[in-house]
Amino acid sequence: MDSTTQIxxxxxxxxxxxxxxxxxxxxxxxxxxxxxxxxxxxYGKTILKRKFFYLFTCEYCFSHYVTLFFIFLTEFKLLLEDWRGYLIAGFALVFVANAYMSLFALLRQSIKKEKTEIEVLEKKVEK
Structure with missing residues (x-):
């Protein structure tokens, strides 16, 4: 697979x-x-139990497991054709996915702020 296709x-x-x-x-x-x-x-009794359940509450942590699933599903490798390609692909996918999530969070925050500002302006106009 050529580098453009990999990207x-x-x-x-x-x-x-x-x-x-x-x-x-x-x-x-x-x-x-x-x-x-x-x-x-x-409140888990063991550190292992606490950390296991934490993985489902943190988008960064959880994205590693979702990435593993998609790498297994697609056999996607990045740069190298052996096991190292899987490793590189995994960390690169997590990085890009988290960049997407950060952009999405900023977009949602901006939209929420605009809605709040509009509501305040509408209330002022009503008065």
Missing amino acids: FWLFTLAIPVACIAWTVTHEEVFREPREICIKRSQ
């Missing part, structure tokens, strides 16, 4: 990794399981 795959595979990691760790659809994981990550 295309890298930026494309990072999209579902980011979407899944964000949805599980932030969106309402997974709120109840996430709240259970938060409690178990804080």
Whole structure:
């Protein structure tokens, strides 16, 4: 696979990794399981149990596991054709997916701020 195709795959595979990691760790659809994981990550009896449940509450941590799934699914390698290509691809995918999630978080924050400002202006106009 040539380098242009690899870069295309890298930026494309990072999209579902980011979407899944964000949805599980932030969106309402997974709120109840996430709240259970938060409690178990804080009050688990062993450090292993606390860290295991923490993985489902942190988008960065969870994105590593989603990345492993997609690398296994697609057999995507980056730069090298042996096991090192999987390793490089894994960390590169996590990096790009987390960049996507950061951009998405900033976009959502900006939209929320604009909505709040609009509501304040509308209330002023009503008065």
